Ligand SMILES: Nc1ncnc2c1ncn2[C@@H]1O[C@H](COP(=O)(O)OP(=O)(O)O)[C@@H](O)[C@H]1O
């Protein structure tokens with residue numbers, strides 16, 4: 001199987017993306033460069049543009065002061081901010097009002113105090129935007145960490161993976177599915193403590209019949225590609241993609257041709273001919289399957305993961 005260097009992956013709603021005419025034969029890193037300045041080491045030092053400065057200064061409380069951009073996406077932008085008279089940092093997700101979906105806030109509120117999950121502070125509206133205030137996670141995206149370091153040691157990968165599984169186990173027990181788990185949506189600090197961010201595609205499978213095709217194609221489970229009534233098992237698949245990427249420095253499913261990529265995913269066609277411990281391969285095989293996929297509880301009881 002042809003393997004490529006690790007590239008950042010855009011999060012999308014696929015039907016919208018197609019109508020926007022994004023061409024998947026482009027190298028995927030192209031999207032990242034054009035749509036985001038999210039690399040934490042590359043944030044411009046100057047304050048945000050004039051266009052954004054009033055958004056937070058004229059809010060109801062008038063308390064947030066923008067420091068710099070963390071990211072600019074199609075929905076709006078993420079800004080690092082402080083509170084006047086305080087040196088505490090916050091992340092402000094500034095979303096154009098017509099692209100805002102209350103579910104992201106409801107879900108963040110529902111997950112307060114879960115270790116490893118982005119902590120919600122408050123939400124407020126301005127003239128054209130909705131601003132979600134959360135903790136600011138110091139560190140870098142897990143994507144950049146893997147990209148710069150190459151494959152992680154088994155010990156580090158297990159340590160990170162276990163934290164992700166514990167956090168997602170609690171989220172799933174609350175009936176919440178993230179739907180866009182990938183290294184770009186995980187912040188890792190210098191002690192390898194992780195925080196799962198970007199709950200913009202999250203949903204409650206038991207409360208809605210909605211089953212969008214969304215997330216990031218390379219991390220998407222086969223059920224999302226069909227018309228199946230999927231649930232939390234799709235996050236398990238994405239966690240498997242993250243584990244594989246941490247251990248090998250490569251995506252398990254990687255093809256610039258979108259229909260070939262989808263065929264590989266549906267066929268669970270993963271290259272296991274990599275230099276990995278047998279226990280890790282057994283766990284990945286238990287994840288990358290359509291029938292009887294292992295659950296998060298099963299993963300947390302897995303011998304390889306438990307074995308230091
Ligand atoms: N709370 C936060 N702390 C630190 N960085 C953040 C935070 N929220 C977002 N970011 C940065 O901004 C990027 C985009 O934010 P995200 O919520 O993932 O929105 P998008 O929908 O554009 O992917 C993230 O990948 C991360 O680099």
Ligand SMILES: [Mg+2]
Pocket residue numbers: 011184185198
């Ligand atoms: Mg994101």
